[in-house]
Amino acid sequence: MMIAQPPFTTDIVAERAEDEPALIVDVEGFEGPLDLLLTLARNQKVDLAKISILALADQYLAFIEQARQLRLELAADYLVMAAWLAYLKSRLLLPETEEAEGPTAEDMANSLALRLKRLEAFRAVAQELMGLPQLSRDVFARGAPEPIVDIKHPQWKATLYDLLSAYAAQRQKQALAHVELPHRTVWSLADARTALERLIGSATDWTRLDQYLIAYVVEPSQRATVMASSFASTLELVREGLIELHQHAAFAPLYLRKRAAENQADASGRTPPVATNEG
């Protein structure tokens, strides 16, 4: 239940007036047979310690009898007490037998008297308890408490290993993603040929192919496609007899030059310089 409810107080409601005639048959008004007995006892106007249990039992039984004549339904508690009191009464009126087991009639009567006294005592302290000043009824706490604010200072935690592994993992992931999905920036053969023809036109001496190409490599990711297309174009230009191509070893840099008319006689001509640590 989330509905806010008013706090409870302990004002007694429906308190039965003490001077209420005891024999008005209104079982509803009693909190059980002990309560009824206590009321009857009070009406004896004597100290509970001195009440006659016998007289009390008679009054109780008379009360119950009257209720039955009126065909009132009585709760089982009342009838059990009536039976017990009838039994007690018979025991009290008969002489005790020596060999009787269990409590004597006097013990039983005392026990009942004590139970009545105990109930009365609890009622008295209940009244005292209710007489205490109660919070939000008689005494009040601060109406506008000033809340204590929790300030959390974050202390960030990360290790160098966390940092480096995060970096490596994400760089690797990105790098591989690039390989798998390369930019489709591809030189067509025609593009490369045009570029090379323009280049060769200005270079008559041996020139490294990749030196030409580097000017066209806008970013490293294009290097492969530029190289591949250019090489293919170069081979075509060689086949057409327009340029000469030279590579002095596998994977060594490629050198090329325009095949000039005057050079055609000594095709073997000068060889390009041997690359040392290039490539």
Add this chain to the structure above:
Amino acid sequence: MPRLARSQAVAEETSVTELRPEHLRLLEAMLFASAEPLDAATLAERLPEEMDVEAALEALQQEYATRGVNLVRIAGKWTFRTATDLSWLLSREAVETRKLSRAALETLAIIAYHQPVTRAEIEDIRGVSASKGTLDVLLETGWIRPRGRRKAPGRPLTFGTTEAFLAHFGLESLSVLPGLEELKGAGLFDGRLPAGFAMPAPSDDPALREDEEPLEEGDLDLGLAPRVSRVDEE
């Protein structure tokens, strides 16, 4: 009242309060600010280590004893409350309350003065079987709680009072329950009663008694849990 007399009194007081140790300021600030009673340990956290918090609290209590707001000790914790004689003035602040039935009141008293106590024991004292609603209503107030199970056939639940109970009635502890001495001194609970009728000093010490065993998981799902949080919302 004549202005002169008042201003003189105030002037004197001011000169006195200037001598007040700073820790009394700290204490009163914390206690005024808090919505809940605070225990000495919590207060001590904010105070210089060498300070005798209990002594300072008693000094502060004395200072406020004659004021409209008093420093009181409730359930071993400290809080300011309006003076008890001024309730007439503050009726407007009073929260409308739901009234407890006579059965509920008696049951509450029996639980308070006789705890830990089972439902059967309550019924025995009252001489009537408890209606289901009575304990439910009391549980709803947050003033009582099931605290364990009696080591007896049927393992009945035992009930006791909560800190909210002490707070509501402004009690420092159960030992200051009104009428407790008379109740014990009346000789009602000495050897003349059949076994089981003896009344020990009530205690809300959460430690289980010898004849109690702990609640199990699930016990608190039956709507029997102390609803401390709900009480705070009310």
Add this chain to the structure above:
Amino acid sequence: MPRLARSQAVAEETSVTELRPEHLRLLEAMLFASAEPLDAATLAERLPEEMDVEAALEALQQEYATRGVNLVRIAGKWTFRTATDLSWLLSREAVETRKLSRAALETLAIIAYHQPVTRAEIEDIRGVSASKGTLDVLLETGWIRPRGRRKAPGRPLTFGTTEAFLAHFGLESLSVLPGLEELKGAGLFDGRLPAGFAMPAPSDDPALREDEEPLEEGDLDLGLAPRVSRVDEE
């Protein structure tokens, strides 16, 4: 309470407060219990007719002036408030260890290796757009700082690492951050890197690069400064 234990100052004060007019008690109780500040007229309604409420309020204010709780007037209404010099009592500070998110770690690493670096460049390297919170969190750690603006359209902020970064990760300088071969050796790269994969040689030299220009006044007010002071307020 043992009277002897009280300090003399308290004893004197008590003798003074015993002379306090009753209406100061009434006032302090009403002001204490009220959930709202109260104006003099409202107070007067509930107080004895002959009482000079304004004068009493001033007297009460003076009484509380040196205490941990003051009587203050807010928008013409009166209420008790914790003394301003004690407002620190109303907060409870605690260090809370938090872990950086994966995104924050990656971003931090990229800033460390690639600084000075703009947000767009970080996004480009990470291949995802950065959530706003990530840079904020990193600024909150105090491990990164905006160090300038890139000379480029939009003049984006460039970020770099701070000395606190070096201190936290126990680095003597950024140059001791491991390079590609070392990371491979540590098994952090699994060797399937494409040809041409490169890692920059990191440097946190505060001198601006050629393509950077200095921050301007106001850049640090945009919530982009390391939030050492802001954190305190949270």
